[in-house]
Every structure is written in C-alpha cells, then in structure tokens.
Amino acid sequence: MSYLAGKELRIIGFLCNWCSYGGADTAGVARFKQPTDLRIIRVPCSGRVNPLFVVKALLNGADGVLVSGCHPRDCHYSEGNFYARRRLEMLKRLLPFLGIDERRFHYTWVSASEGARWQKVVTDFTKIIHELGPLHPKKESTE
Amino acid sequence: MSIERLREAVKKILPEVDVVIGYRQGFDPLHATPYFISQPEQVDQLIWNPLCVQNLCSYLPFLKGKVGVIVKGCDSRTIVQYMQEKLIEREKIKVIGVPCLQVISVKKVMAKIDYQVAEEVAFEGENVIVKTPKETKTIPLAEVMPRKCLTCQLATPLQYDILAGEAIQANKPAEAFEEIKEFEQLSLEERRRYWEREFDRCIRCYACRNACPMCICQDRCVAESRDPHWTSQRANLTEKFMFHMIHSVHLAGRCVGCGECERVCPMDIPVAKIKKKISMDLKELFDYQAGINPDDLPPMYTFKVEEAKIKEHEL
Numbered sequence: 001m002s003y004l005a006g007k008e009l010r011i012i013g014f015l016c017n018w019c020s021y022g023g024a025d026t027a028g029v030a031r032f033k034q035p036t037d038l039r040i041i042r043v044p045c046s047g048r049v050n051p052l053f054v055v056k057a058l059l060n061g062a063d064g065v066l067v068s069g070c071h072p073r074d075c076h077y078s079e080g081n082f083y084a085r086r087r088l089e090m091l092k093r094l095l096p097f098l099g100i101d102e103r104r105f106h107y108t109w110v111s112a113s114e115g116a117r118w119q120k121v122v123t124d125f126t127k128i129i130h131e132l133g134p135l136h137p138k139k140e141s142t143e
Numbered sequence: 144m145s146i147e148r149l150r151e152a153v154k155k156i157l158p159e160v161d162v163v164i165g166y167r168q169g170f171d172p173l174h175a176t177p178y179f180i181s182q183p184e185q186v187d188q189l190i191w192n193p194l195c196v197q198n199l200c201s202y203l204p205f206l207k208g209k210v211g212v213i214v215k216g217c218d219s220r221t222i223v224q225y226m227q228e229k230l231i232e233r234e235k236i237k238v239i240g241v242p243c244l245q246v247i248s249v250k251k252v253m254a255k256i257d258y259q260v261a262e263e264v265a266f267e268g269e270n271v272i273v274k275t276p277k278e279t280k281t282i283p284l285a286e287v288m289p290r291k292c293l294t295c296q297l298a299t300p301l302q303y304d305i306l307a308g309e310a311i312q313a314n315k316p317a318e319a320f321e322e323i324k325e326f327e328q329l330s331l332e333e334r335r336r337y338w339e340r341e342f343d344r345c346i347r348c349y350a351c352r353n354a355c356p357m358c359i360c361q362d363r364c365v366a367e368s369r370d371p372h373w374t375s376q377r378a379n380l381t382e383k384f385m386f387h388m389i390h391s392v393h394l395a396g397r398c399v400g401c402g403e404c405e406r407v408c409p410m411d412i413p414v415a416k417i418k419k420k421i422s423m424d425l426k427e428l429f430d431y432q433a434g435i436n437p438d439d440l441p442p443m444y445t446f447k448v449e450e451a452k453i454k455e456h457e458l
Binding site (some may be wrong): 019051052055056059060072073079081082083085086087090091092093095096097098099100101106107108109121124128 | 323326327331332333334335336337338339373381384385387391392395398409417420422424425428429442443446447448450453455456458
C-alpha cells in the first residue's frame with residue numbers, strides 16, 4: 001500500500017466496547033491487513049463520545065479522528081448511538097466552519113462481526129488522512 | 144412605552160415578590176446597570192431606554208424565593224429555554240414584559256463619540272443624542288444597533304405576566320444567517336486563519352461564559368476543572384481555541400442568541416458567530432429553535448430512531 005510508504009500520521013479512534021471494538025478485534029483475529037496509524041481508545045458506548053473529545057484530539061496533534069459505534073437500533077444500551085449521531089453530526093458540520101477539513105473527522109457504525117467492514121473503514125479513512133497530510137505541519141510552540 | 148407604566152407594574156408586583164430586577168443608570172449616563180429592587184422607594188431610580196441591554200434573566204436560576212424580572216422580547220427566549228430545561232419554576236417568577244424594537248450597542252456609540260466621556264445622553268425619536276466635553280453628537284439608533292436587533296422577531300416577549308406597554312410587532316427581516324453563509328464561502332485556510340487571528344486575542348477572562356444565561360454550571364465549569372483537565376493554564380492558541388469550543392459545544396441547541404457573550408467580550412471577538420452557526424445547522428437538521436416553545440426538548444437531549452435529515456457519511 002503506497003500511501004503507507006511515507007511517515008505515519010496520528011489518527012485517533014473512539015470505538016464502542018460492544019460493537020466496533022469487537023469488530024476491530026475480529027479483523028485482527030482474521031489477520032486482515034490494516035494501516036497502523038490508528039490509535040484506538042475504547043469507550044463504553046458511542047454515546048460516551050463527547051464531541052469535545054474529537055475537538056481536543058484535533059487541536060492537540062491528531063491528524064484525524066474516527067468514531068465508531070454499534071449500528072443504529074443495535075446499541076448495547078439501546079439508545080446511546082442515537083444521541084451520538086446527533087452530536088457528531090453537529091460537530092461534523094461545525095468543523096469546516098472553524099477551518100478544519102470535515103474529512104478529518106468521520107463517524108460510522110461497525111458491528112462486532114464486521115471485520116471486513118472494519119478493515120475497509122480504517123484503510124479508507126487512513127488513506128484520506130494521508131491525502132490531506134498533517135493537520136499541524138509545524139509543531140506549535142507551547143509558550 | 145412610558146417609564147411610568149413600567150414603574151407602576153413594578154410597584155404592583157413588588158408586594159408579591161422578594162425582589163424585582165430592573166435597570167438603573169450605571170457609572171455614567173451611557174451605561175445602564177442591573178438594579179435589584181426590594182423597597183417601593185427604589186422604584187423611582189428605575190430606568191427604561193435602549194441602553195438597557197443586559198439580559199436580566201441570567202440571574203433567575205441562582206435566586207431563591209419569588210423574583211420579578213423585567214424582560215425584553217429577546218430575553219424572553221432565555222425564560223422559555225430555562226423552562227425547557229427545568230432550571231426555573233415559572234410560578235415563582237413574575238415576568239414584566241416590555242415591548243422593545245431595539246437596544247443600542249454601547250461599544251458602537253463609544254466608537255462614534257471617539258471614546259469621550261458621555262456627560263448627557265438623551266433619546267429623541269430615532270436618534271440618540273450624546274453630549275461629550277468636545278461636542279454634542281446626534282446618532283441615528285439604526286447605526287448603533289447590536290447585531291441581534293437587526294433580525295429581531297420578538298418585539299413583544301413570548302412570556303410575561305404583566306406587559307408594561309402595548310404589544311407590538313417586530314419590524315425587522317427574519318434571520319437568514321447571511322453572515323454565516325457568507326463566511327462559509329471563504330476557503331478552509333482563510334477560515335482557519337480568521338479564527339486563529341480572533342482567538343489569539345482572547346485573554347481567557349471568561350466574561351463570555353460568565354455573562355451567558357445558558358452557562359449554568361458557572362463555578363463547576365469544565366474549562367476550569369483539574370479533573371478532567373480540559374484546558375491548561377497555558378496562554379497559547381490551542382487552549383484558547385479549546386475554551387471557545389467548550390463554550391460553543393455546550394450551548395449547541397441551547398443558545399438563545401441573546402448576544403451577551405459578544406457584548407461583554409473586552410477583546411471584541413465574534414464569539415457568537417460559532418453559536419449562530421450551530422443554531423443554523425440545528426434549525427436545518429431538527430427544525431428547532433432554542434427558547435421559542437416551552438414544551439420543546441433541546442435537540443441534543445433527545446433523538447429520533449430514523450433521523451430524516453442525517454445521512455450516513457461514506458468514506
């Protein structure tokens with residue numbers, strides 16, 4: 001995969017414990033090849049993901065943020081991902097207003113059985129982030 | 144509306160409540176300041192003119208007992224939003240509504256009089272006349288209107304127990320978010336530079352948060368908490384940016400557009416613009432406007448199993 005030839009970028013993934021984290025595990029167990037830029041943070045539910053987690057990550061050095069939860073209607077807690085969908089959609093529309101490319105943030109649904117889908121999501125998202133390049137080209141002074 | 148009618152209304156409800164919040168003259172004739180009235184003799188100091196800009200509803204969630212409050216049309220949205228979020232008990236609040244077509248921005252007047260000391264301020268028809276040691280300046284009210292008045296739809300408050308004056312119709316065009324749409328025409332890079340330039344001036348005084356009627360956490364604000372440590376004490380752009388994002392995101396679907404954040408900003412940062420952008424999106428997505436209907440639920444407090452306007456994003 002040519003896009004991995006360059007330097008690795010920092011991508012943060014917030015994955016819900018019950019579906020997407022399991023999905024990523026399924027992909028791993030099946031030994032699907034995946035890019036290694038993604039750093040996964042396991043959260044109990046996509047409803048746990050505060051939009052500010054994404055903002056904080058992007059402002060503090062992440063080049064892309066991926067949020068993934070159970071498919072709508074499949075939430076382990078029945079409705080967490082419905083709330084998440086509203087919040088994350090609000091954020092997705094807000095980011096470009098602040099001058100951050102909306103493609104740097106993606107939210108999607110991956111179930112525990114969808115190892116192949118997980119592989120595709122990670123591969124495609126990583127590819128997009130590599131096309132966009134680093135969000136903070138120069139290291140910001142901490143003064 | 145005459146000041147007599149307002150004073151009459153305050154006198155009428157004063158026996159029923161512990162305190163009535165109104166306005167009186169501040170440190171100079173160009174500034175009005177909130178005034179807490181508990182004795183009938185204080186009523187004479189009460190004023191009403193376009194300088195009465197503060198959103199007095201902001202005090203309501205923090206006051207115990209029965210409270211009377213003087214409310215403009217725009218401020219009444221705050222009351223409705225508090226009712227939605229059950230932050231006040233409506234029965235304990237006596238609302239004195241005042242019809243209002245516009246207030247004035249003191250900052251804009253100051254700029255017009257070249258930051259001289261205002262010795263006298265008078266309102267005549269559509270003008271404000273400001274006397275300074277150097278000159279007497281007549282300024283049309285329309286030139287010193289704050290931004291929120293340009294698209295005001297609420298000349299008469301949505302909620303009131305007594306209306307001091309006659310109900311009037313708003314005479315301004317409806318909000319079309321033109322300023323936001325225009326800004327979105329800029330390139331990503333330009334937009335980012337714009338916010339970096341604006342937020343770089345921020346001195347993190349938190350006045351925008353303190354004045355915000357919907358920032359009800361106040362002393363427990365996450366922007367100042369150590370655990371979780373959302374923002375550090377560093378004075379760099381990242382921290383300033385983060386603070387403003389905290390403020391904006393926490394107001395998503397709750398911001399009533401009173402413009403207090405922008406009015407109190409000592410650095411003239413257009414902080415209300417981000418909130419307006421979110422309000423615009425939420426109006427489009429959920430057909431919701433904060434502070435209009437007391438029976439509504441803020442969009443982030445609820446969900447629909449099938450969202451009509453949220454499409455799945457493909458990579």
